[in-house]
Amino acid sequence: MSVRGSPGLLTDQYELTMVSAALRDGTAERPCVFEAFGRRLPNGRRYGVVAGTGRLMELIARFTFDPDEIAYLVDRGIVDRATGDWLADYKFTGDIDGYAEGELFFPGSPILTVSGTFAECVVLETLILSVLNHDSAIAAAAARMVTAARGRPIIEMGSRRTHEEAAVASARAAYLAGFASTSNLAAGLRYGVPTAGTAAHAFTLLHDDETTAFASQVAALGTETTLLVDTYDIAQGIRNAVAVAGPTLRAIRIDSGDLSVLAHQSRQLLDELGAPDVKIIVSGDLDEYAIAALAAEPVDAYGAGTAVVVGSGAPTAGLVYKLVEVAGRPVVKRSENKATVGGRKTVVRRHKPTGTATEEIVCSQGAPEAQPNDRLLQRAYVVGGKIAESPTLDESREHLRQNLVSIPWEGLKLSAGDPAIPVTFVTA
Amino acid sequence: MSVRGSPGLLTDQYELTMVSAALRDGTAERPCVFEAFGRRLPNGRRYGVVAGTGRLMELIARFTFDPDEIAYLVDRGIVDRATGDWLADYKFTGDIDGYAEGELFFPGSPILTVSGTFAECVVLETLILSVLNHDSAIAAAAARMVTAARGRPIIEMGSRRTHEEAAVASARAAYLAGFASTSNLAAGLRYGVPTAGTAAHAFTLLHDDETTAFASQVAALGTETTLLVDTYDIAQGIRNAVAVAGPTLRAIRIDSGDLSVLAHQSRQLLDELGAPDVKIIVSGDLDEYAIAALAAEPVDAYGAGTAVVVGSGAPTAGLVYKLVEVAGRPVVKRSENKATVGGRKTVVRRHKPTGTATEEIVCSQGAPEAQPNDRLLQRAYVVGGKIAESPTLDESREHLRQNLVSIPWEGLKLSAGDPAIPVTFVTA
Numbered sequence: 001m002s003v004r005g006s007p008g009l010l011t012d013q014y015e016l017t018m019v020s021a022a023l024r025d026g027t028a029e030r031p032c033v034f035e036a037f038g039r040r041l042p043n044g045r046r047y048g049v050v051a052g053t054g055r056l057m058e059l060i061a062r063f064t065f066d067p068d069e070i071a072y073l074v075d076r077g078i079v080d081r082a083t084g085d086w087l088a089d090y091k092f093t094g095d096i097d098g099y100a101e102g103e104l105f106f107p108g109s110p111i112l113t114v115s116g117t118f119a120e121c122v123v124l125e126t127l128i129l130s131v132l133n134h135d136s137a138i139a140a141a142a143a144r145m146v147t148a149a150r151g152r153p154i155i156e157m158g159s160r161r162t163h164e165e166a167a168v169a170s171a172r173a174a175y176l177a178g179f180a181s182t183s184n185l186a187a188g189l190r191y192g193v194p195t196a197g198t199a200a201h202a203f204t205l206l207h208d209d210e211t212t213a214f215a216s217q218v219a220a221l222g223t224e225t226t227l228l229v230d231t232y233d234i235a236q237g238i239r240n241a242v243a244v245a246g247p248t249l250r251a252i253r254i255d256s257g258d259l260s261v262l263a264h265q266s267r268q269l270l271d272e273l274g275a276p277d278v279k280i281i282v283s284g285d286l287d288e289y290a291i292a293a294l295a296a297e298p299v300d301a302y303g304a305g306t307a308v309v310v311g312s313g314a315p316t317a318g319l320v321y322k323l324v325e326v327a328g329r330p331v332v333k334r335s336e337n338k339a340t341v342g343g344r345k346t347v348v349r350r351h352k353p354t355g356t357a358t359e360e361i362v363c364s365q366g367a368p369e370a371q372p373n374d375r376l377l378q379r380a381y382v383v384g385g386k387i388a389e390s391p392t393l394d395e396s397r398e399h400l401r402q403n404l405v406s407i408p409w410e411g412l413k414l415s416a417g418d419p420a421i422p423v424t425f426v427t428a
Numbered sequence: 429m430s431v432r433g434s435p436g437l438l439t440d441q442y443e444l445t446m447v448s449a450a451l452r453d454g455t456a457e458r459p460c461v462f463e464a465f466g467r468r469l470p471n472g473r474r475y476g477v478v479a480g481t482g483r484l485m486e487l488i489a490r491f492t493f494d495p496d497e498i499a500y501l502v503d504r505g506i507v508d509r510a511t512g513d514w515l516a517d518y519k520f521t522g523d524i525d526g527y528a529e530g531e532l533f534f535p536g537s538p539i540l541t542v543s544g545t546f547a548e549c550v551v552l553e554t555l556i557l558s559v560l561n562h563d564s565a566i567a568a569a570a571a572r573m574v575t576a577a578r579g580r581p582i583i584e585m586g587s588r589r590t591h592e593e594a595a596v597a598s599a600r601a602a603y604l605a606g607f608a609s610t611s612n613l614a615a616g617l618r619y620g621v622p623t624a625g626t627a628a629h630a631f632t633l634l635h636d637d638e639t640t641a642f643a644s645q646v647a648a649l650g651t652e653t654t655l656l657v658d659t660y661d662i663a664q665g666i667r668n669a670v671a672v673a674g675p676t677l678r679a680i681r682i683d684s685g686d687l688s689v690l691a692h693q694s695r696q697l698l699d700e701l702g703a704p705d706v707k708i709i710v711s712g713d714l715d716e717y718a719i720a721a722l723a724a725e726p727v728d729a730y731g732a733g734t735a736v737v738v739g740s741g742a743p744t745a746g747l748v749y750k751l752v753e754v755a756g757r758p759v760v761k762r763s764e765n766k767a768t769v770g771g772r773k774t775v776v777r778r779h780k781p782t783g784t785a786t787e788e789i790v791c792s793q794g795a796p797e798a799q800p801n802d803r804l805l806q807r808a809y810v811v812g813g814k815i816a817e818s819p820t821l822d823e824s825r826e827h828l829r830q831n832l833v834s835i836p837w838e839g840l841k842l843s844a845g846d847p848a849i850p851v852t853f854v855t856a
Binding site for chain 1 (some may be wrong): 506628743764
């Protein structure tokens, strides 16, 4: 397993130069509140998905600066010696509240609230945004694919299309969003995500012929495996697969061509060959639209790669981290067309008696007036520097599933549209 | 500094199940050649940029599997005990050749060639593609921004919009592509990329007023700093900046609004205030098109964030890793509309006597007929498992700069178009 050092230096330089200046002038200790939120959803998306907070808390727990890192910062004159000493002692002692992992969010939803001294809060900015922007982007794309798949399982297999560590986080986020499994082994070990994968075209090409390759795979992995049948001729590949593995073969996979036609033909051929229980897995540049287009075909599972790990058109969630309160006083940057509201927020989601969400109420400097069927959206992640117990990844996965059931049905449409529910800002 | 463990598990499960089956049937030891290439360039791009190979070689040098990782694989039944033992002893002993980092590539260019036994080559697939697909995508986007900036420096500041480790690799790739510096401190320490950054809006909001904030920043960082002037009113911000720091202030930064108009007005105001040497840095959702649109304005430097770390519309380079030769025999998957050619390739780029590139010649199983002004594009990265010395990041940066000068001028256009030069496949 990868042993990882401190994430302290995964930070923009200006966080530390601000600390440096604030330590000199005494403002470093001012009590502050920062909030992470998105001003808008990407590309006509109807909801965002909070993801990465579990991973983020693990990183914050060991967010420190090593001696060689501090030496680098001081030697280069990036920070002064006093700031170097402060970094050497760094430990976050404040509070972090926020939306649960797997919660939906909308424009303006304050998904993470960080309070403490200015200095201890500001140095976390880059890491908080990196983790939440990445993982939330992947989870939102994955959730749309899960909706499009209508209950059929999806295997995440996009590791090769993204940074090697982003791949692990992507596998985690996709599982959170309802994917069944991942090809990424590190995600299996680190996060307990179920893993899947059997063979590539190279395995068939390595052997003298396809039948030999299939026989070898079945000898090693048993008939509970998936044979990739499109290296040469798909119909012949299916015949070879059934001839080698028999009707108890778990599945065939098709990774190229017109998947709609091929799934249909393959199902027919498998049935004719007396293999009605052999499943059909399709893969190859599938996004939510391609998955939706296969709904009527005899497909049993999907493999999704590139589209999920690049957020299917929205590779970053667009979250920002803004100072909203200093010493109890709301602060806000002068903005044109930017609906930024100062002050610490408390948020409820309002529902009909039937359970359908109708609105999110974001209240600055107080709590919204309680109504029946309100649900408070914020939970405590860190209290006085101590990290609270988080839900498991499976619990967060179930939380998202329930959340997606609770929004108005238009919210699940794949087409571009408005946010599924409005967000209303009020002041207590 | 982050201590990192083995990257072995950053791998798709099927690489290891293929090894497992191949070890059983004896094909694991067959000599093979794999090539990494892109079938096409993304989105009408005119060139790709090879990036990440330096980083990749560091990862391959320590590509092993730790005991707890092997235990995980065996206990879950992902691989059998014999494969676990093989993984415990894993060390790549073959050869890797490829395009230099900073080389341009085009559809079909075999940018990395890996030869060795099937098993030792196939387990590297996921990591090779993750690194090259990510870093090359970032470098290509960054190179276009550098062209658009026409010699003005660009600071990379997108860490917060991408996975925290992808951020470090992005900063490296952007610097390779000609960016002047990065906000990412880990990239500074790990790769020697120059770092930059001074203060955010939060620093101004933290203080009782803007003048106090500016005075504090100048007290800490000197006048060789950049003051962010758009927290409240930009004209007043500039007046405050000059009043506090005087005409030796290095720069002001504007991060919002109509940058074209604001740059013009700000330059005029700075000149009126007797501060003609104070530079103007603009940032805020800049991509190559926005940078190009500012060419006529009095801008001294750009900050680019989101667009560069997400590849400005092309977040992955689309490279694949294909088995092209087994025991000296070319192999190829049957493909529709996929120009895949079997056999190990040797590649030259052909040039006019003036130095302008005209064509890339990719020769399968031999070398192209030599012509004057040909340049061989492949270098040895790994010989018999031993990693050869690589050019420094600065040398690769210079290599790319020269490469971009060598292609026909249409190749540098930002608009969608054909690859800058054609790639011709020949057989020896």
